Amino acid sequence: MRRNNNYPYQPLNQNPGPSSRIAHDSLEEENEKAAEELKQKIGALKSLTIDIGNEVRYQDKLLRGMDDDMDRTHGFLGNTMQRVIRLGKNGGSRHMCYMFLFVLFVFLILYVVLKIK
Numbered sequence: 001m002r003r004n005n006n007y008p009y010q011p012l013n014q015n016p017g018p019s020s021r022i023a024h025d026s027l028e029e030e031n032e033k034a035a036e037e038l039k040q041k042i043g044a045l046k047s048l049t050i051d052i053g054n055e056v057r058y059q060d061k062l063l064r065g066m067d068d069d070m071d072r073t074h075g076f077l078g079n080t081m082q083r084v085i086r087l088g089k090n091g092g093s094r095h096m097c098y099m100f101l102f103v104l105f106v107f108l109i110l111y112v113v114l115k116i117k
Contacts, residue, residue, distance in 0.1 A: 087095055 084099075087099075
């Protein structure tokens with residue numbers, strides 16, 4: 001794309017005169033300030049990224065621990081359910097009736113205790 005004659009940009013004068021040297025020094029100073037600001041922002045971003053990485057590793061560790069706990073709980077509940085099913089098949093209806101009454105009694109006690117508080 002070509003520039004129009006009305007384009008406002010004017011390049012710096014290439015003659016090393018006093019006014020161009022002052023303008024050049026001024027631009028260099030602005031560039032140094034901008035570079036320093038960028039350096040500070042990059043440092044802050046680097047620190048933030050490191051903190052995010054540490055947090056991600058910590059959360060991953062917690063999630064892995066929770067996953068292990070869930071696997072153990074699943075195995076424990078699976079074994080318990082197999083025992084209950086085996087008890088129901090082998091023990092007859094009397095054991096299931098006792099178990100049902102026990103659970104009902106426990107829930108009744110919990111209801112009364114919670115109602116009193």
